[in-house]
Amino acid sequence: MSWPTATDVVLVNAIQLSVNVGAECWGRSRNQPVTINVYLHLKPNFLDTSGQSDNVTDSIHYGHLTKDVSTLSESSYDGVRALIDSATTKAFYIAGEHAEAIRVVVGLPKLILLAEGFEVELITPIGQSTFRQAATVTVKDLVMPILIGVNPPERLAKQRVITNITFHEKPGVHMVDYPAIVKQISGEIEQTAYLTLEKFVLHIVRSACLASEAIESVTVRAQKPSALSFAHSSGVEITRSRDAFR
Known part of the structure; x- marks a missing residue:
């Protein structure tokens, strides 16, 4: 098994929102609990600068990322993929030219009655559409x-x-x-x-x-x-x- 020589990722896990992404477990279209994980896959060695300077301004501000993603609760979405697309767009904006891809995992913990969770994951390379992945x-x-x-x-x-x-x-x-x-x-x-x-x-x-x-x-x-x-x-x-x- 080969291991990657260099990976640089900034991430925010389990942003908790209440969002309408369609039918919940009882078939009603209304807000339901949602968790969003966002992973910014950055260009190799991008984090070396902040790792050496110990200065947060040399990295990606995950506080700003969390704040922007949290505003997604203000809208309704035609399915989980549309929510992921909106989160991906915000993540690319925050990361700017430093991102190579964005990975978003959306969890709907109440969607399946007998299950602990339900997740949808999409990885979108820069310059490509989330809806094609x-x-x-x-x-x-x-x-x-x-x-x-x-x-x-x-x-x-x-x-x-x-x-x-x-x-x-x-x-x-x-x-x-x-x-x-x-x-x-x-x-x-x-x-x-x-x-x-x-x-x-x-x-x-x-x-x-x-x-x-x-x-x-x-x-x-x-x-x-x-x-x-x-x-x-x-x-x-x-x-x-x-x-x-x-």
Whole structure:
């Protein structure tokens, strides 16, 4: 594995806002809790100057970045990507000629009822449109009670399985109803019993890949927190492209 020789990033994590980006978990279009993470990927060695001078004016002022991004709560947006585009525009303005790309991750912690979080991530190189980039969408810590396991006690009662699903979209703007996809997958899982996590995970990967033409590939990680006495959990992770199921 090769490591980057030089990276310079200024970031602000978890800016908390209340924003209307469309339907919330109950299907109503209104303000909902939103977190925004912004990463300014700067030209190599840009931060050397402030690192040597110890002067904040030689760097990017993340206080100004936070203030500008916080004003996004004053508007409504036609979806998460539109919100990310506005945050990206503000970040490029703050960074000026020093930015090579902007990465924005927007979290909607209340969008998926049985999950701990839902995130959309976009990386936009300088001079390009956010709406042309490929999004990464993650459903975090989806908790489902599943009949799973090979040991006799595991066949008697359902146990919690914690699942993370990451969708890698094709470039461009796509109208994908992720809450509906998660609901469909959860419904399929509830009617099924498994002996192994491998079978469980591959089932979800296949269903998720085929849920929309916009999806390029899917990564699913599932963990059983009750499986081992002296470990947090046991787990399986599988990544497949949509083409694997055609």
